[in-house]
Amino acid sequence: MDDRLERVIRQQLRKAGKQFEEAKRAYTEAKADPEGNGENARRYGLATDDEGRARIVCRRHAERRAVAVDxxxxxxxFEDGHPDCEGCAEDVRDGVAESW
Known part of the structure; x- marks a missing residue:
């Protein structure tokens, strides 16, 4: 296979994968907070963005995220069983999650 064709195919697959993950995350967020009002994030004392999502720093990936909280x-x-995710959820419940 031509190297350029292979590169184009890989780029398109990566792009499709990113779109899939974005759609999956949006679905999960809507399911966790169907009203979209950020009530759960505020209940746990987390900083929120304009859309009511909690502004936290992900332990697992060390990046800023704006996410809904169930x-x-x-x-x-959150990924069940992952130690960083478990610790993050504990911090959220305790009201000490790192935010931005």
Missing amino acids: DEGRPTC
Whole structure:
């Protein structure tokens, strides 16, 4: 296969993967906070953006994120069983999650 064609195919696959993850995250956020009012984020004392999403610093990926928080104090990016995610959810529930 031509190197340029292979590169184009890889770029398009990456782009499709990013779009899929973005859609998946949006769906999860809407499911966690269907009203979109950020009530859960404020209940746990987290800083919020204009759309009511909690502004937290992700432990796992060390990046700023604006995410919805569910009734159990888990950000929408939470992955069950991952130690960083478990610690982040505990911090959210305790009201000490790092925010920006």
